[in-house]
Amino acid sequence: MIKTSDLRQREVINMVDGKRLGFVSDLDIDLEEGRVKSIIIPAQGKFFSLFARSGDYVIPWEQIKK
Template identity: 70%
Template sequence: MLKASDLRQREVINIADGKKLGFISDLDIDVEEGRIRAVIVPAPTKILSVFGKGGDYVIPWEKIKKIGNDVILIELSDFTEPKKGM
């Protein structure tokens, strides 16, 4: 069995470009069906934008290819940086 806290300790890596996205901060759960719809990884913030929020990576569960002991491998070939939130 895999716990949500276990997922938060694994780094998310996009195998399409090898980019390290960070660590899972939250889950999008469909309560009625009892399944995870997406994982959420906070985007890195820029050093100069102390008060700005960099947005979040929302990664659909279907894009997760492998959950290992140390990392979670995803495949997003059409990946774009998240937009800044307000």
């Protein structure tokens, strides 16, 4: 089990090209199923955004490897 506060401290790196995408800023959660659908990483230069906006990385949970 992992806490959301722990996720915010994790850097996300693209496994294909090694590019550092940033840190998790938000989660998209399916309340009916009680599971995380995706993580949201703000575009460079954007912090503390409340909702995913153009340029933000939205990565489906199924694509998270580690």
